[in-house]
Amino acid sequence: GIQVEQSPPDLILQEGANSTLRCNFSDSVNNLQWFHQNPWGQLINLFYIPSGTKQNGRLSATTVATERYSLLYISSSQTTDSGVYFCAVETLGTSYGKLTFGQGTILTVHP
Amino acid sequence: DADVTQTPRNRITKTGKRIMLECSQTKGHDRMYWYRQDPGLGLRLIYYSFDVKDINKGEISDGYSVSRQAQAKFSLSLESAIPNQTALYFCATSDSLRQGAKDYGYTFGSGTRLTVV
Numbered sequence: 001g002i003q004v005e006q007s008p009p010d011l012i013l014q015e016g017a018n019s020t021l022r023c024n025f026s027d028s029v030n031n032l033q034w035f036h037q038n039p040w041g042q043l044i045n046l047f048y049i050p051s052g053t054k055q056n057g058r059l060s061a062t063t064v065a066t067e068r069y070s071l072l073y074i075s076s077s078q079t080t081d082s083g084v085y086f087c088a089v090e091t092l093g094t095s096y097g098k099l100t101f102g103q104g105t106i107l108t109v110h111p
Numbered sequence: 112d113a114d115v116t117q118t119p120r121n122r123i124t125k126t127g128k129r130i131m132l133e134c135s136q137t138k139g140h141d142r143m144y145w146y147r148q149d150p151g152l153g154l155r156l157i158y159y160s161f162d163v164k165d166i167n168k169g170e171i172s173d174g175y176s177v178s179r180q181a182q183a184k185f186s187l188s189l190e191s192a193i194p195n196q197t198a199l200y201f202c203a204t205s206d207s208l209r210q211g212a213k214d215y216g217y218t219f220g221s222g223t224r225l226t227v228v
Contacts, residue, residue: 001170031215033215033216033217035217035219041199041221041222041224042219042221042222043201043203043219043222044219045216045217045218045219047216048214048215048216086153086154088154088217098144098156098159098169099156099217100156101146101153101154101155102153103151103152103153104153
């Protein structure tokens with residue numbers, strides 16, 4: 001099956017800093033999503049982004065499908081950005097639904 | 112009310128007991144999923160359903176069964192719980208091509224923390 005690798009595994013920042021999280025995947029995809037899991041365990045969908053660039057406030061994401069990677073940018077980080085960020089993908093040719101998750105990047109933002 | 116509701120939120124059960132986790136959604140989505148999360152292993156797909164009559168095994172379906180009672184309801188059963196099924200369980204929904212979706216983003220429930228002793 002498709003492999004998903006996220007880097008870095010851990011990231012510690014001071015409030016106000018910027019960061020870039022990376023997701024590499026081993027096959028062509030038709031579906032790529034980024035999620036944030038907060039310290040209470042809730043999973044929130046940040047982006048559905050199989051290709052191209054999207055922005056939502058301080059967060060933006062870019063997927064270069066031909067090179068099999070996606071980047072999540074967090075600008076002016078806040079303590080509420082802490083948690084685990086997951087990338088999840090689905091292989092091209094399947095039916096737009098079943099995601100394979102990466103292991104996540106644990107982000108800690110200190111005040 | 113939450114778009115995707117899971118019950119119970121927490122459950123402790125004994126080895127060998129049957130337990131059902133329930134999920135209901137108000138998103139109107141065709142597709143529903145059950146995932147489990149273990150520390151260090153990310154989320155893994157247990158079962159998925161693309162409509163009421165379409166149920167499929169995921170990556171780790173052994174020891175689990177599901178029922179799609181209606182478009183809005185998808186339950187997960189552990190027929191005889193064992194300790195290595197202790198995990199955080201998530202239900203999720205997504206839109207479908209049939210419904211004209213352009214965005215297949217998942218909506219997750221809040222999770223059920225299950226402990227098997």
